[in-house]
Amino acid sequence: MAQETQNHTLSVSGWAAYDSSGEIKPYTFKRRENGVNDVTIEVLYCGICHTDLHYAKNEWGITMYPVVPGHEITGVVIKVGCNAGKFKIGDRVGVGCLAASCLKCEFCADSQENYCDQMQFTYNGIFWDGSITYGGYSNVIVADYRYVVRIPENLPMDSVAPLLCAGITVFSPLKDNGMLGSPGKKMGVVGLGGLGHVAVKFGKAFGHHVTVLSTSPSKETEAKGRLGADDFIVSTNSQQMQAGKRSLDFILDTVSAQHSLGPILELLKVDGTLVTVGAPDQPLELPSFPLIFGKRSVKGSMTGGMRDTQEMMDLCGKHNITCDVEVIAPDTINEAMDRLAKNDVRYRFVIDIAGRISNI
Ligand SMILES: NC(=O)c1ccc[n+]([C@@H]2O[C@H](COP(=O)([O-])OP(=O)(O)OC[C@H]3O[C@@H](n4cnc5c(N)ncnc54)[C@H](O)[C@@H]3O)[C@@H](O)[C@H]2O)c1
Numbered sequence: 518m519a520q521e522t523q524n525h526t527l528s529v530s531g532w533a534a535y536d537s538s539g540e541i542k543p544y545t546f547k548r549r550e551n552g553v554n555d556v557t558i559e560v561l562y563c564g565i566c567h568t569d570l571h572y573a574k575n576e577w578g579i580t581m582y583p584v585v586p587g588h589e590i591t592g593v594v595i596k597v598g599c600n601a602g603k604f605k606i607g608d609r610v611g612v613g614c615l616a617a618s619c620l621k622c623e624f625c626a627d628s629q630e631n632y633c634d635q636m637q638f639t640y641n642g643i644f645w646d647g648s649i650t651y652g653g654y655s656n657v658i659v660a661d662y663r664y665v666v667r668i669p670e671n672l673p674m675d676s677v678a679p680l681l682c683a684g685i686t687v688f689s690p691l692k693d694n695g696m697l698g699s700p701g702k703k704m705g706v707v708g709l710g711g712l713g714h715v716a717v718k719f720g721k722a723f724g725h726h727v728t729v730l731s732t733s734p735s736k737e738t739e740a741k742g743r744l745g746a747d748d749f750i751v752s753t754n755s756q757q758m759q760a761g762k763r764s765l766d767f768i769l770d771t772v773s774a775q776h777s778l779g780p781i782l783e784l785l786k787v788d789g790t791l792v793t794v795g796a797p798d799q800p801l802e803l804p805s806f807p808l809i810f811g812k813r814s815v816k817g818s819m820t821g822g823m824r825d826t827q828e829m830m831d832l833c834g835k836h837n838i839t840c841d842v843e844v845i846a847p848d849t850i851n852e853a854m855d856r857l858a859k860n861d862v863r864y865r866f867v868i869d870i871a872g873r874i875s876n877i
Pocket residue numbers: 565566567568571682683686708709710711712713731732771772773774775776793794795796797818819820857860864
């Protein structure tokens with residue numbers, strides 16, 4: 518069982534869910550003191566990922582309460598361990614989903630720490646010292662420097678925060694599947710939420726023709742006008758789905774709820790690939806006919822490694838890509854979570870942890 522260890526003496530104020538109601542309330546807890554490999558970060562902003570909602574409500578059945586969610590963290594370094602000299606006090610940094618990995622296996626050696634079988638998450642994980650990890654809904658986080666990235670100077674700390682999970686989670690499968698550096702592909706994005714809206718922006722930045730698939734016809738104008746999508750298919754409109762058959766090279770499915778992949782797969786060309794990154798609590802429906810008749814592949818992908826995360830950040834800095842966010846105060850996290858559950862967000866809530874908006 519996880520247990521707190523003696524060097525957990527740093528008092529931190531945060532917000533936690535205490536039970537499967539998912540209600541978020543203030544929570545004061547202890548973190549480890551800054552170790553030789555650590556940086557201590559004053560948290561400025563933290564995005565609300567749909568995964569936070571899955572955990573807060575124990576939708577995957579693995580939540581250890583109280584859970585302090587948050588893995589889209591931006592902040593400023595306030596303490597540096599002696600081995601963490603690549604960072605200095607005052608650096609603008611980000612922390613995503615990963616807190617630890619073995620650092621020795623083939624995946625760690627290749628900076629695919631996200632696939633290390635010893636990998637531990639930023640929250641609801643168990644750190645090497647046996648303590649439960651707590652995420653970014655808190656004013657300070659202590660992170661091993663190997664899981665910290667730099668934020669480009671030109672990007673604002675609030676709208677950059679969701680890149681730490683939503684961003685890398687869609688960047689990584691795009692890179693892995695030949696969508697980076699080979700423009701002109703036909704790309705589909707299913708679900709226009711936090712992950713989906715970044716996927717559209719990346720798709721356009723990488724030179725692709727991007728089609729959004731959504732159940733909400735009302736999102737068409739924004740998807741095209743604001744995010745730059747080229748086409749929009751309402752997934753419940755059978756005529757539109759029929760017209761789109763065999764038109765796409767690659768599809769990224771970001772939907773958070775159970776659904777069938779069958780009709781979506783029909784939109785892929787022969788030999789096309791669908792990567793699912795959404796994590797519904799119920800199995801996806803995967804009929805074999807659209808798979809075998811089109812020699813199509815379905816793959817999964819989980820967040821991304823640290824080298825790719827920094828690469829993505831730097832690319833976003835170069836192309837000025839940020840997320841479309843609604844910044845909220847910590848005392849409205851519950852309202853934001855309710856709206857997230859109802860798909861009423863454009864496109865990511867970001868908590869102003871340090872209370873900067875209250876000063877405006
Ligand atoms: N693979 C990973 O590493 C990874 C990382 C982050 C998030 N996730 C998962 O990805 C999913 C999406 O996360 P998000 O933060 O973008 O969530 P979000 O709530 O911002 O977006 C989800 C989108 O799915 C749409 N949607 C919901 N139910 C639908 C349905 N029945 N049919 C069609 N569309 C529907 C919503 O309208 C919304 O646009 C979540 O399940 C989350 O846990 C996975």
